[in-house]
Amino acid sequence: MSIFLKVVPVPEAIAAVLRIARHPVNETVTLEGAGGRVLAEDVRADADIPGFDRTVVDGFAVRASDTTGAGEAIPAMLRVKGRVEMGSAAPAPIRPGESIYVPTGAVLPVGANAVVMVENTEMAGGEVLIKKPAAHGENVLLHDEDFSRTDLVLARGRRLFAQEIGMLAAVGCNNVPVFGIPIIGVISTGNELVPVTRVPDSGQVRDSNSFMIGAFVREHGCTPKYYGVVRDDRNALRATFRRAVAECNAVLISGGSSKDERDMAASLITELGEVIIHGIAIAPGKPTIIGRAGTTPVIGLPGHPASAFIVLVAIVRHLLNAMTGDAHPREMRVPARLSQNVPSPKGREDYVRVRLDAGVATPLFGKSGLLNTLVKSNGVIRIPAESEGLEAGAEVEVWLW
Amino acid sequence: MSIFLKVVPVPEAIAAVLRIARHPVNETVTLEGAGGRVLAEDVRADADIPGFDRTVVDGFAVRASDTTGAGEAIPAMLRVKGRVEMGSAAPAPIRPGESIYVPTGAVLPVGANAVVMVENTEMAGGEVLIKKPAAHGENVLLHDEDFSRTDLVLARGRRLFAQEIGMLAAVGCNNVPVFGIPIIGVISTGNELVPVTRVPDSGQVRDSNSFMIGAFVREHGCTPKYYGVVRDDRNALRATFRRAVAECNAVLISGGSSKDERDMAASLITELGEVIIHGIAIAPGKPTIIGRAGTTPVIGLPGHPASAFIVLVAIVRHLLNAMTGDAHPREMRVPARLSQNVPSPKGREDYVRVRLDAGVATPLFGKSGLLNTLVKSNGVIRIPAESEGLEAGAEVEVWLW
Structure with missing residues (x-):
């Protein structure tokens, strides 16, 4: 029944999770609730944006040709035909020799093609003295300068941050088509695990993985569904696993650090579906x-917290991003110099936790059963499978977390 | 009544918002809901973590001295006294010449001080052949190797990501003391603004700032409270402003791109509290x-979307981080080379939107009334007040958004 641990390279593991990722059915949310969600359809401008020529300064709308040669000494003199109120149409068109006052953002009257800033003008009765010439188009935002009607504004697969939300508001997209939020089942296994609320006896540890995994899932735009700690009992694990597969879009099982436990998880997945990869050339992890079980992706994570976390960052992250529909997930990688030598055997990708400070990455070595290196580090460096390690001073890329 | 626009440098504006920031009263949340929150108290280990010496491999617990000189040719032979079950105490201590099987994560029996990996052993009846010597402490995680009882585990002011959540679980901190979530009032003003659901007439634009600001507020761990669009009417604005100040921990008012509107917002803030800064040496913005109104911070943002967004990123972000209690907010800055010259007048900080691609930052110039540069860019570069611009090829730091 034991399934052979044939390790595959990290890129192959990533390709596998991308292949089995499915996103839930689309839904529609209002703009208020759309922040952080991912667009499920292209959004196009419903009209020209801003929709009318408008001034970007407080000043006088003019025909540029009426201001040619104007200066402090010999200003141009134009008849003022009133002002445009914010949010209203212009009271009249302007003809040669005429001008209308426009506050910032107001409509440019028909006939005008430039605005002279109020600082460069002087009122004189019903007329205005223009002391600086205006070029055609000066201080004017054209009616379709932001977007033209039917322009693609935001593409499917775009995650919506503040600026995208503002953009959707501008084109009147209040009912936003987004991908559904994946529900990710989280199961911990292990007879040594006790719930967080219990004081562990000798030989027992608290289940830290469930909540760590759940928080990671949430940070990546998914909703965790917790199934608690299941004892290493085939029937109990099968029942919980089946329930999770039925209720979730993917299932993450953590635990099984010993060989017996690992084998049980693998054989259960085989019983209910298919083991695609068992063993990745990554350390830790x-x-x-x-x-998968049916079409539901299932990932068995190592029980050691640091190992589980590295697998979340290196592998599961790709699954979650794909399941949310995010076509261009943000990655935070910054260059740094390594503070000391880091050896690494050829043939596996080593993920070394580092503390990045002022451009210097200091490795934090520690056994994978420890949590303290995770909270003391702020990122990880990757040593490729083909490398035998890195030397002090080497330029590395830190993936921040 | 007009308040003079005396611009201050950006660092002074940041210092001002930090001075007026207050965080709401603390609260307690369970671990499930603690992701993204900020610790309001130091958290210490309630016991040694992991709490007992444990093996990090599947193998045989031994006294290291019993394995000295062991090898393939002349293995050490030890009597096997059973196995330790996961989550249970060891069945017996081991004495010289004895061994107990331990699965990964199990308790190390009293008397043992090392573990020999199962791969380096062979069973022979009731005895085990040890084919490789073990050093003292080899393959063992000590009872306080992660944290000792009363060690500081996480400090007040720490934002809780997945790894911190795992850490809190390990120390049994299920009731997590966190800072309250600030409620941030969002008001838009301007007679030209119509709600997102309306089709604008000539002269009107949709209120894109409210939702953009609200989404930004949420991304920074606060909850927006929307007050919609208020017309440029002193009484209406005063009423809404008063309500927002009473109901929120801070208020962001956007709009007032024209001088009249700006003056009205400033004079209202003066009426209900105090204008601390009016005008920042930043462009756009x-x-x-x-x-502030009483002790409630109030920020008046420019009406142009790109200007408002830059002020959110450069100034308001600091206010929100401080209000959430986050002592070490994440900043995503990456180095890049500039693709072309960017001029900038001395004496003001210019924030230029850029598209960062493969280490090259391409400036996206555009009027501050436009949204498209915001959604086409993925960050901003800052040109300091003392600089007159940057040349093509210059090394810049991109703040990603």
């Missing part, structure tokens, strides 16, 4: 399982 | 107001 080698005993990772990628599989 | 100069006509920004920083003030």
Whole structure:
């Protein structure tokens, strides 16, 4: 029943999770609730934006040709035909020799093609003295300068941050088509695990992985569904696993750091579906399982917290991004110099936790059962499978977390 | 009544918002809901973590001295006294010449001080052949190797990401003391603004700032409270402003791109409290107001979307981070080379939107009334007040958004 641990390279593991990722059905949310969601359809401008020529300064709308040669000494003199009120149409068109006052953002009257800033003018009775010439188009925002009607404004697969939300508001997209939020089942296994609320006896540890994984899932735009700690009992695990597969869009099982436990998880996945990958050439995190039950992706994570976290960052992240529909997930990578030598065997990708400070990445070595290196680090460096390690002073890329 | 626009440098504006920031009263949340929140108290280990010496491999617990000189040719032979079950105490201590099987994560029996990996052993009846010597402490995680009882685990002011959540779970901190979530009032003003659901007439534009600001507020761990669009009417604005100040921990008013409107917002803040700064040496975003009504911070943002967004990123972000209690907010800055010359007048900080691609930052110039440069860019570069611009090829720091 034991499934052989044939390790595959990290890129192959990533390709596998991308292949099995499915996003939930689309839904429609209002703009208030759309922040952080991912667009499920292209959004186009419903009209020209801003929709009318408008001034970008407080000043006088003019025909540029009426201001040619104007200066402090010999200003141009134009008849003022009133003012445009914000949000209203212009009271009249302007003809040669005429001008209308326009506050910032107001409509440019028909006939005008430039605005002279109020600082460069002087009122004189019903007329205005223009002391600086205006070029055609000066201080004017054209009616379709932001977007023209039917222009693609934002593409499907775009995650919506503040600026995209503003953009959707501008084109009147209040009912936003977004991908559904994936529900990710989180199961911890292990007879040594006790719930967080319990004081562990000797031999027991609290289940830290469930909540760590759940928080990671949430940070990546998915909703965790917790199934708690399941004992290493085949029937109990099968029942919980089946329930999670039925209720969730993907399932993450953590635990099974010993060989017996790993084998049980793998054989259960085989019983209910298919193990695609069992073992990844990554350290820490080698005993990772990628599989599916029906069309539901299932990942078996190592039980050691630091191992589980690295697999979340290096592998599961790609699954979650794909399941949310995010076509261009943000990645935070910054260059740094390594503070000391880091050895690494050829043939596996090593993920070394680092503390990045003022451009220097200091490795934090520690056993993968420890949590303190995770909270003391702020990122990780990757040593490729083909490398035998890095030397002090080497330029590295830190993936921030 | 007009308040003079005396511009201050950006660092002074940041100092001002930090001075007026207050965080709401603390609250307690469960671990499930603690992701993204900020710790309001130091958290210490309630016991040694992991709490007992444990093995990090599947193997045989031994006294290291019993394995000295062991090898393939002449293995050490030890009597096997059973196995430790996961989550249970060891069945017996081990004495010289004895061994107990331990699965990964299990308790190390009393008397043992190392573990030999199962791969380097062979069972022979009731005895095990040890084919590789083990050093003292080898493959063992000590009972306080992660944290000792009363060690500071996480400090007040720490924002809780997945790894911190795992850490809190490990120390049994299920009731997490966090800072309250600030409620940020969002008001848009301007007679030209119509709600998102309306089709604008000539002279009108949709209110894109409210939702953009609200989404930004949410991305920074606060909850927006929307007050909609208020017409440029002193009484209407005063009523809404008063309500927002009473109901929120801070208020952001956007709009007032024309001088009249700016003056009205400033004079209202003066009426109900104090204008601290009116005008910042930043472009875009100069006509920004920083003030307070009672102890409630109030920021008047420019009406142009791109200006408002830059002020959110450069100034308001600091206010929101401080109000959430976040002592070490994440900043995403990456180095890049500039693709072309960018001029900038001395004496003001210019914030130029850029598209960062493969280490090259391409400036996206555009009027501050436009939204398209915001959604086409993925960050901003800052040209300091003392600089007269940057040349093509210059090394710049891109603040990603």
